[in-house]
Amino acid sequence: MPRYAYVNGRYLPRAQAAVDVEDRGYQFADGVYEVIAVIGRRPVDLEPHFDRLDRSLAELDIDAPCGRPALGLILRRLVWLNKLHDGIVYIQVSRGVAPRNHAFPPFGTRPSLVMITAPRRPPGEDAVSRGASVICMADNRWGRPDIKSVSLLPNVLAKQQAVQSGATEAWFVDRDGLVTEGSATNAWIVTKNREVVTRPLGRELLAGITRAAVAEAAKMNNFKLVERPFTVEEAKSAAEAFITSTTSFVMPVTSIDGDPVADGAPGPVTRALLEAYRRKVYGAEGEGA
Ligand SMILES: Cc1ncc(COP(=O)(O)O)c(C=O)c1O
Known part of the structure; x- marks a missing residue:
């Protein structure tokens, strides 16, 4: 302690x-x-x-x-x-x-x-290779998750449901079937033509500090960054998916509701963004996992 x-x-x-x-x-x-x-x-x-x-x-x-x-x-x-x-x-x-x-x-x-x-040790290679499994559920939070309030009961219950079903994270889905964010992470996909997609900021999600850093890294590394919402179905058939947060850095999502994302292994764009993020937080040497 x-x-x-x-x-x-x-x-x-x-x-x-x-x-x-x-x-x-x-x-x-x-x-x-x-x-x-x-x-x-x-x-x-x-x-x-x-x-x-x-x-x-x-x-x-x-x-x-x-x-x-x-x-x-x-x-x-x-x-x-x-x-x-x-x-x-x-x-x-x-x-x-x-x-x-x-x-x-x-x-x-x-x-x-x-x-x-x-x-807490930053996520190492083992965790990254395993990736995160995600389950999706209705977003039942109040109207202002953009405020980082300690009122986290829906997030707590969502995460617990994920853990009980053997998953790593829960993705909240709005009434239109669009993913808002994770219980404690922002949600991303990579399309088949290598666009890096995440929901635009608004009242319905937190402006993740890691999200901002990864968005910047995507642009710096010449990936096309597209801020638009995506559905659970699109995420399930995406080339790659990942989550970001202060503690999970850039974590590949390898399955959604039990279905593998692509071949169920971390994808190259996700790995490139993780490396770019690590270089930023560790400094130029890129001291690793
Ligand atoms: C609901 C939610 N979304 C996104 C994030 C990621 O934010 P950050 O990258 O600032 O850690 C968090 C972090 O705790 C969160 O609780």
Whole structure:
């Protein structure tokens, strides 16, 4: 267990770190979060994560708990205290502590800031070769999954259903049969003429930081990037499919609802994008899996 957690101004031994029982994050899921990868002690894409955190807070009218430089300092100090080499930092900001009442506290509250770390190795060659199996299900989330809210119950239940059926990830599908995103990943396909396709950003999906980095890598590597929705049927008959996230990087999808995608092995475009993403996060040497 990492030694320290940060809670509202204090770096506490992990076992003593706690929030108030009337924290609105705990009672109402009235809060937002970020998960940031740390590779070789360095946070990956820190500014884009902080930008998204600011946006989530603004959308919910929650004050920033501190300025961005202070947030960066806290994060780096925690990484140092916990001797974190490869892993993640989890940041949660809630509206704060107040007597339980659905409406916002009338006199405002100080937002609560919690940060924890966890060691985690980036996906290695074994995981990439195996790929991810995906099952599809109706998107039953609220109307604003673009906000990175801690209210994740539908995502939790979807992922659990995937795990119980022996799959890796669940893809949410909207009323028109179009894939929105995964329970904790963005969804992509590669068409037979090597177009790299992902759903355009909108209120119905999260603007993944890895999604943005991979979209950039696709363009830099001369792949045609097309932002449009796709159906489950199109994904099943695509040349390749993959998912992206802070912790799964670029992970091939080798089956959808039990049907293999193409020959059921990771495809060349997915592998090229994974390599491009690894080069970005590891630096020029491309230190590998
Ligand atoms: C619903 C959802 N979509 C997409 C993602 C991928 O986002 P990122 O690449 O910023 O990790 C996540 C990550 O947690 C997520 O929860």
